[in-house]
Each structure stands twice: as structure tokens, then as C-alpha cells.
Amino acid sequence: MSRKLVIDPVTRIEGHGKVTVYLDDNNKVTGARLHVVEFRGFEKFIQGHPYWEAPMLLQRICGICFVSHHLCGAKALDDMIGVGYSTGNSVTVAAEKIRRLGHYGQQLQSHVTAYFYLIAPEMLFGIDAPPEQRNVLGLVEADPELVKRVVALRKWGQEVIVAVLGKRMHGISSIPGGVNNNLSIEARDRLLNGEDGLIGVDTVIEYAQDALAVFHDFHEKNREMVDSFGDVPALNMCLVGDDDNVDYYHGKMRIVDKDKNIVQELDYHDYLDHFSEATEEWSYMKFPYLKALGREEGSVRVGPLARLNVTKSYEDSTPLAKAALERFHDYTKGKANNMTLHTNWARAIEILHSAEQIKNLLNDADLQSTNLLLTPPKSDWTGEGVGVVEAPRGTLLHHYRADQEGNMTFCNLVVATTQNNTVMNRTVKSVAEEFLNGNELITEGMMNAIEVGIRAYDPCLSCATHAMGQMPLIVSVFDADGKLVDERTR
Secondary structure: OOEEEEEOOOOOOEOOEEEEEEEOOOOOEEEEEEEEOOOOOHHHHOOOOEHHHHHHHHHHHOOOOHHHHHHHHHHHHHHHHOOOHHHOOOOOHHHHHHHHHHHHHHHHHHHHHHHHHHHHHHHHHOOOOOOOOOOHHHHHHHOHHHHHHHHHHHHHHHHHHHHHHOOOOOOOOEEOOEEOOOOOHHHHHHHHHOOOOOOOHHHHHHHHHHHHHHHHHHHHHOHHHHHHOOEOOOEEEEEEOOOOOEOOOOOEEEEEOOOOOEEEEEOHHHHHHHEEEEOOOOOOOOEEEEOOOHHHHOOEEOOHHHHHHHOOOOOOOOHHHHHHHHHHHHHOOOOOOOEOOHHHHHHHHHHHHHHHHHHHHHOOHHHHOOOOEOOOOHHHOOOEEEEEEEEOOEEEEEEEEEOOOOEEEEEEEEOHHHHOHHHHHHHHHHHHHHHHOOOOOOOHHHHHHHHHHHHOOOOEHHHHOOOOOOOOOEEEEEOOOOOEEEEEEO
16 A cells, blocks of 8 residues: 655754655655745735835845845845946945855854754764754754854854844845945954954854864765765756856856756846746745756756855865865866765855855955945936845845836745755655665654755745745634634635
8 A cells, every 4th residue: 555654844944844755555755745835925015115125125035044135135226226237337346345244144154053053963963863862952962062162153153244234134234236334343353353252253264164074074974875865966056256166146147067067157137038937736836947958957956065066166365165175076076066965065165165255355444445335327227127146045036127116016036945946856755765765664764864855955945935826725713612613715
């Protein structure tokens, strides 16, 4: 008799999802799906608001990667008023560097949160460790000194965000044409040197190396499992700058194959000319793909693993991260890395890279400049804009339109987790086949392995959900005794 196994909810991710695995009479996996079961309507209810509110309101789609949404929206607004990169009249050098500083601060604190709080328990205790152990409290008990360093590291990243955006969550810095404040000397020195319980930037770089040490130790002890776990194909996509390496704030969209050959490269303003989005009745999350290659061959991976696959090298000004990236590339001998758990390796490298980049920016005098804003004439208004940045989880796109009065008429968000939807589903099926095939007795640890595969992508389901048609609505009426007396379904 065939069986259906359900994981509901998937734990230690942002948002609400479940997994269904189907087994035949011989306990062989015949199918596996990641269902995204929540719906949020940000694209709709922003309509009618003044265009300049978009980056402030739409960043509230997430409490983790809000800076990315804020910056992505700001870049779209730049386009709308005629100050975008597409016009050749981009924001000032100081404004861009301040935006980049906030973006790196968010990436550091977001990656640290995902890596240590959500992912590391399995690396330290094992996939089949007791549930009561494989969590952050288990980490505290096993290695309190490591957790103290992690808390200090995340706090420092949040303080970078505070210095740029004014508060830890949903602050405001970017405005149409630039930013509203520079970085004060006091804030700079506090981040550089540390004070009032805050560590300094050199200590941050030291602590950032802990993440790499955790992964290398885990990999060394479990090499065969780590390398085979969820080894699934996908193209790799990220923004690249003029040096052909990843640029987290601006660049061309580059897509490479398993041999790191460029499949396609495009101006992100032309995204909709090259990508389409499929839908499935069992999920509120769409499935983007390159039109030219079709849904299966044209699906992409984004995020830390994809970025390192696309990136040839880091800057000489980030020597520790550059050396770590070289070691990462050497492991696959020039080929793209499709090993899902190596996403955690890539994430650890990006923590270190972010720390070194922040140090470089803090020592840049441009951040004290007062040349922060461009205000073009009203005749430059285009009413449409596209912004793209590399969020912690991968490539993020905001596309806006507004009428002549400046009121929003259209909004489309294509987030990193949506881009990863197909490859995440491939991972779920691959891991299910590896751990469940042929086993009549399914253990909790086997089921947790599927969740481990999902967590490697650090999905943000709250950011990613869309729906075709109407969200089903059920209204139930109960009497005083709790008896159902009426029900209506739409």
C-alpha cells in the first residue's frame, strides 16, 4: 500500500511551509514537494500609495532581509525620477557607498543568524541528533563561548544597520536620488574600535572565521555525506560588476552552467524579456525560469552557493575571504558546485567577506561626505523603475510603475527564494530518495534530513509567496457550545 509522509511545518526557516513525500508499495520515493502555504499581498496593497513610500512599506515584507528590500526599492525609485543606472546619471559616490555599508551589515547579521541559529546544530550534533539538542539552546549547552561570540558578531552587524538606517529593523536611509544622512565620525569610530559592550571590527573579522572553522570540521568528519547530500543541478545566477565578480549592490545578471560557461548575461531592466514564471496548484510560490531554455533546463540557483560559483575571485582588499574562496574553488577543480550543503560553506565565506568589506568602507572618508542627493528636474520623471540587488538569499528584483501624480499603479517582486523554488524541490526529492528509499521504518532523523536540505537555502517564504487567482477563504460560525452551525467557502 502506498504511503504519504508529511512534514508540517518545516522548522527553523522564515515563513510557513510543509513537505509531502510519496512512497510506493516498495517504500521507494515516487515524488516529493515543498509546499508554500501562506499568502501575502504586498504587491497589491502598495498600489495607490505615493511612489516614495514603496521602499519603506515593502521592506516590511521581512524582518530579516529588510535592508535588501529597502535598497532594491530605492534603486527602482532612482530609475523613476531619472537618477538610475539606466540613465547614466546614478547616485553620488558617497550615497552609493553608504547604501553598500548598510547592505553588507545586513548580510553579515542575516548570514550569522541563519548559519549559527538555524543550520549549525546539525553540523555540531548530527542530522539524527535528538530534537531537544539540535537547536540554539543545545549550542549554548555544548559551547557557550562560541555562542557568546556569535551573539556579539550578530549584534555588531545590527549596529552597522543602526548606524546607516537609524534602527535595527525597518529603518530609513535611502530616498529617491540618494540617502538622507552620511555616517558620523562617532558611529564610525564606535564600529571600528568597539565600545559600551560592542566589539571592534578586527574582533568581528576574527569571530567571522569561526563559521568557516565549524564547516571545515563538519566537512572533514562527514565528507562523503556532505558531498553527496542534495547534489542537484541548476544554473547559477548573480549580479556581476565590471570586474566580472559578484557585486552585491549593482551589476549585470550573469547566468553560468555547470562548467561555469556564461549561458546568458543581461541588463536586469530586461529581466521580464528573458524570464517567465510557472505556477503549481500545490504552492503559492512561483517557479521562474529562462524562457530560452524552458522550465527544467532554465531554472536557476541564487544565493551564496550560486554567487561563489559565478565569482572568479574577491578583491585584494579582502585577503582572508579571497583565500577562503580560492580553497572553495579548488575543491571542485573549476566546475560549478552543486552540493547543497556546500551552501553553508559559501555562506561562511560571505560572512568573512562582508566583515572585511565593512572594515574597508568604515575607513573610507567618502562616508562623511555631504554630497548625498541628486534631484533631477521633473521632466526626467519616467514613472517606471527596476531595482536589483544581491540579498543574503540571492538575487532580488523590485519593479514599480506610478502615474503622473506619483501614485503606485504596479508592483512586482521577484525574490531570491522564488528563484530557488525549483532547485529546492529538486533537493527535497534527492534527499528523500537518499534517506527514505527502501526503508519501511521512517525515523525522525530521516525526516529531519529533508528539512536540513531546505534550511541550506535559508528560504524566506514570507518574502516569496504569490498567488494566481484568489486566496481560498473559509468562514466558520460556532455557537456558544462550540458547535459548528454554518460555514461558507469562497
